Amino acid sequence: MIREVFSSIMGEGKFIGKRFIFVRFKQCPLDCIYCDEPNTPEGMARVEEIPGSGLFTEYLDIDNELIQIIENLRTPDLFAVSFTGGEPLLYSQKIKEYSKILHDKGYKTFLESNGMFPEKLSSYDYASIDIKLPEHFKDCDMEFWHELYRKELETIERLYYAKCNVYAKIVVFEETSVELLEQIARDLSKIGDITLSIQPVTPTGDIIKTVSKKKIFEIMAICGRYVDVICTPQIHKWMGML
Ligand SMILES: C[S@@+](CC[C@H](N)C(=O)[O-])C[C@H]1O[C@@H](n2cnc3c(N)ncnc32)[C@H](O)[C@@H]1O
Ligand SMILES: Nc1nc2[nH]cc(C(=O)O)c2c(=O)[nH]1
Ligand code: SF4
Numbered sequence: 591m592i593r594e595v596f597s598s599i600m601g602e603g604k605f606i607g608k609r610f611i612f613v614r615f616k617q618c619p620l621d622c623i624y625c626d627e628p629n630t631p632e633g634m635a636r637v638e639e640i641p642g643s644g645l646f647t648e649y650l651d652i653d654n655e656l657i658q659i660i661e662n663l664r665t666p667d668l669f670a671v672s673f674t675g676g677e678p679l680l681y682s683q684k685i686k687e688y689s690k691i692l693h694d695k696g697y698k699t700f701l702e703s704n705g706m707f708p709e710k711l712s713s714y715d716y717a718s719i720d721i722k723l724p725e726h727f728k729d730c731d732m733e734f735w736h737e738l739y740r741k742e743l744e745t746i747e748r749l750y751y752a753k754c755n756v757y758a759k760i761v762v763f764e765e766t767s768v769e770l771l772e773q774i775a776r777d778l779s780k781i782g783d784i785t786l787s788i789q790p791v792t793p794t795g796d797i798i799k800t801v802s803k804k805k806i807f808e809i810m811a812i813c814g815r816y817v818d819v820i821c822t823p824q825i826h827k828w829m830g831m832l
């Protein structure tokens with residue numbers, strides 16, 4: 591179930607720069623063409639032994655040791671524990687159990703999700719919900735995309751009304767349609783005060799181009815008419831951090 595646990599600086603979204611412990615779950619039902627994570631069930635679980643060291647020990651299964659592992663990685667600057675992946679809500683029941691124990695110990699929790707499982711949500715202090723675009727998928731079926739988009743908005747709305755500090759995140763390409771982003775920003779503004787994090791794609795695999803300054807400014811200005819908007823390139827990759 592869990593691929594890795596490590597301590598790092600949040601490299602994306604509204605809480606960029608804050609210290610997090612990342613709990614990365616395995617597997618994901620989607621297949622974003624830019625995804626920087628493997629999508630396999632195989633492999634051992636690796637645990638960072640000293641916070642921020644990048645030195646890992648591998649274990650067969652750490653599902654029942656996770657809370658102690660998090661305690662060992664706690665640092666005075668810790669902001670929250672992120673459940674990410676892969677798609678963490680594949681393990682929503684376990685996350686609910688972990689969250690209860692963590693909250694009782696004074697930790698804040700953060701969900702990093704693709705928003706496709708509104709029915710699997712429990713309560714988190716913070717959440718980043720990705721809104722995927724048609725160009726994120728090879729040969730994207732538009733009926734599939736509209737249904738995914740509907741679920742993502744429902745996820746954001748449920749979290750917003752549950753008083754979770756939730757924001758939306760969109761990975762953008764040079765070719766991304768500004769008209770579509772304007773429509774998404776308008777839809778988000780109808781839910782409430784939702785910050786939109788615009789994340790230029792980091793080149794990976796077949797994706798060799800990132801996004802021009804001109805395009806970023808254009809996107810920010812259009813979306814800024816409807817929502818609070820920030821641009822968050824993956825700074826951990828610039829800093830050589832996990
Ligand atoms: C690996 S995903 C796991 C959580 C969840 N499945 C999701 O998509 O949000 C974590 C975040 O990494 C971002 N990401 C992955 N690959 C990226 C890339 N090449 N460039 C920019 N962001 C990327 C995604 O947008 C996502 O928000
Ligand atoms: N430093 C750092 N920040 C992150 N923010 C979201 C991440 C993710 O993979 O979910 C991530 C990650 O993998 N590393
Ligand atoms: S939803 Fe997240 S984990 Fe799944 S393929 Fe897309 S970026 Fe990767």
Ligand SMILES: [Mg+2]
Pocket residue numbers: 626
């Ligand atoms: Mg990552």
